[in-house]
Amino acid sequence: MTIWNQIKNLFSRSNPDINEPNHFASGETAVPAMNQQNMVDLMHRLEKTLEGTYSCDEAYALLDEYVELVADNEEARQLMPLVETHLDMCPDCRDEFELLLQILKTADTEE
Incomplete structure (x- = not known):
C-alpha cells in the first residue's frame, strides 16, 4: 500500500465523506475536499x-520589523529565521508581507 493510500485511509476513517461535498457548509467557511494535491x-x-x-x-506581530530588514537589504533570514520559515509556509502571511514590502518601497521612492 502506498503512503498516499495509507494517508487517504486514515482520513477516510476519521471522516468517511471527506471527498464528498459538504452540503451543510456554505460560503467561505466550507472546507475544501481533500484531494491528492x-x-x-x-x-x-x-x-x-x-x-x-x-x-x-x-x-x-513581527512582520513590520521583518519588512524593514528586507527593504534595507539586511540578512532578514539570519536575524528572524522563524518569521522567514512562517512566510515560506503560509501564503496568506506571505501575501501580507509582499504587500507591506511594496508599500514601503513605494514610500521610499516617493521621498
Whole structure:
C-alpha cells in the first residue's frame, strides 16, 4: 500500500465523506475536499514545520520589523529565521508581507 493510500485511509476513517461535498457548509467557511494535491500541499507544509515555529499572530506581530530588514537589504533570514520559515509556509502571511514590502518601497521612492 502506498503512503498516499495509507494517508487517504486514515482520513477516510476519521471522516468517511471527506471527498464528498459538504452540503451543510456554505460560503467561505466550507472546507475544501481533500484531494491528492491538497494532501501533498499539507505534507509539504508539515515537512517544513519546525518545533517552535510561529503562528500567524506571532509572525504578524513581527512582520513590520521583518519588512524593514528586507527593504534595507539586511540578512532578514539570519536575524528572524522563524518569521522567514512562517512566510515560506503560509501564503496568506506571505501575501501580507509582499504587500507591506511594496508599500514601503513605494514610500521610499516617493521621498
